[in-house]
């Protein structure tokens with residue numbers, strides 16, 4: 001049994017072969033944190049790990065006892081005001097205005113498997129034996145309210161998931177002002193915090209900072225998880241590298257506002273909290289009402305960052321993503337966005353599709369501009385019916401024709417948005433989020449529909465299913481192109497406005513759930529101006545996500561490298577686009593563009609008809625290559641070998657499950673002069689197998705490639721100038737000799 005409750009010492013120990021998580025009921029009946037880290041032996045008594053001492057000025061709980069102060073006790077789900085002066089996990093305003101709460105241990109249950117989270121995305125099990133769940137009920141008898149803290153430990157993975165459920169069983173009208181999904185007090189501060197930060201078109205750059213006394217955090221208050229900060233942090237020891245050392249990952253399964261914070265107190269305790277951002281959140285709880293927080297996924301690794309990432313990849317690929325495409329290689333697509341923008345009609349699209357089919361591409365995706373009066377970004381959003389001026393046979397006719405060519409057809413939607421110049425807005429001007437008597441900001445000329453209003457969600461659903469039902473649609477790209485502002489819902493009363501941002505996200509999840517269950521065979525790709533919603537919440541509904549609007553191969557190296565800290569290659573939308581690149585105007589070879597895009601779902605985003613015969617022939621070969629190897633790219637094990645954040649070279653490798661095939665991606669953006677010799681030690685191979693290495697055309701055993709390394713030196717000196725120049729990339733294919 002991976003969860004033990006030691007009755008005598010009132011101690012919980014969650015463990016498997018890799019990790020241990022220990023906490024206990026304290027003498028004030030609250031929960032105290034004792035240990036989280038590498039697996040240790042179970043024992044009845046871990047009380048020696050509970051540290052307290054007398055501190056000047058500390059407010060103490062028990063009269064006559066000068067040691068027991070919550071100010072310096074490590075806790076599980078703390079509140080502010082009864083001694084603890086740090087940031088809390090929970091804050092409840094009561095009818096008399098008091099915010100003092102005291103939740104005592106009441107009971108617990110240990111159950112096989114993992115329960116679903118109502119209306120929220122979460123990791124799951126397919127078989128009860130995969131995980132065990134502990135539900136600890138805490139109770140505050142003054143306000144007659146309970147909290148259930150849930151912990152699930154996976155049997156074979158170094159993973160614990162956490163969330164909290166709060167229920168008002170009493171008669172008071174309470175306001176939940178903050179409800180984090182987890183809090184964890186770690187006994188020291190000797191960590192660096194890793195975060196994935198950036199902006200539009202440079203999402204998820206890897207940043208490290210040393211923990212210092214005080215607060216360090218990443219967050220979103222934009223209504224989406226954001227380009228700027230991903231809902232993830234990791235705490236790594238100073239000596240932790242990609243392959244050695246201790247690191248703790250925290251990933252939030254949510255797509256809206258979030259806070260991931262580490263507070264280091266004066267006694268060097270690091271308090272990690274993660275959950276919905278408390279700013280702009282306030283949830284009235286009347287008698288019988290409850291609130292469910294989203295889930296946090298904690299991963300522990302004692303073998304460095306790469307092992308942490310692989311744990312997330314495997315879990316998110318197999319036990320977060322769902323549906324037909326969870327286990328299937330993804331169709332190679334062409335998307336018309338950068339090829340045409342809004343300037344297309346049926347003839348142009350069919351011409352593009354014909355060429356795509358000839359080149360071996362499997363799916364044609366029609367992006368923005370097919371609906372309403374959408375000829376630019378000023379109009380049309382909300383009118384999810386075809387623009388018959390552009391598409392005389394509608395989506396039904398167009399998709400039929402593309403289907404008849406032997407290709408799948410995919411369609412773009414931005415279901416949460418509306419332009420003022422649309423039939424929807426003219427009919428329902430009060431369906432947007434807007435604050436009475438105030439101007440509303442637009443973003444890209446669009447306004448946000450009030451997804452906290454079920455009537456709006458249902459209306460959009462009806463429009464979408466009409467067009468989907470009458471057409472041949474195999475893929476949907478769900479976009480979202482602006483941050484929220486002036487958030488206020490006309491269907492909520494004043495006291496409930498603090499619910500709107502979360503209810504909006506619940507509305508988005510509800511629509512996703514309705515669509516994915518009605519159309520289990522449709523592949524969904526999430527998108528938010530590129531990567532503003534590249535988060536685990538989205539992955540539950542859409543197994544792949546458009547990684548970034550920046551399609552330049554060199555830029556993408558950093559973006560995909562950072563994204564791989566948490567998310568598997570099968571989740572990264574990656575396309576070859578035209579040159580000069582539309583974001584940075586760079587001209588990279590078509591080989592390099594593909595060599596970056598192979599490490600993802602793969603497709604093209606350009607007008608294939610504007611390419612030369614020679615380029616089209618290259619594409620035929622690229623498509624054939626991807627078809628041959630996509631199982632390895634999308635479902636192999638991925639290792640980062642050299643970081644683009646540390647120099648001019650990036651190297652990574654993906655290895656097939658049977659270790660018979662591996663593909664090394666090598667990228668060297670800038671040509672250097674007279675550079676030194678280079679080699680890189682590979683990982684993940686079978687040391688006893690002999691591999692044939694392409695490019696070098698040699699045979700080497702796995703142990704040689706992993707211990708001596710793969711020679712990647714350029715031939716920039718001497719006669720052979722092949723493969724030199726800026727934006728160089730190489731793919732080494734390693735195949736085990738039989």
Ligand code: DGJ
Nearest residue numbers: 337367368527529530549
């Ligand atoms: C933003 C997306 O990221 C792009 O790929 C494209 O779909 C545009 N929106 C269309 O408006």
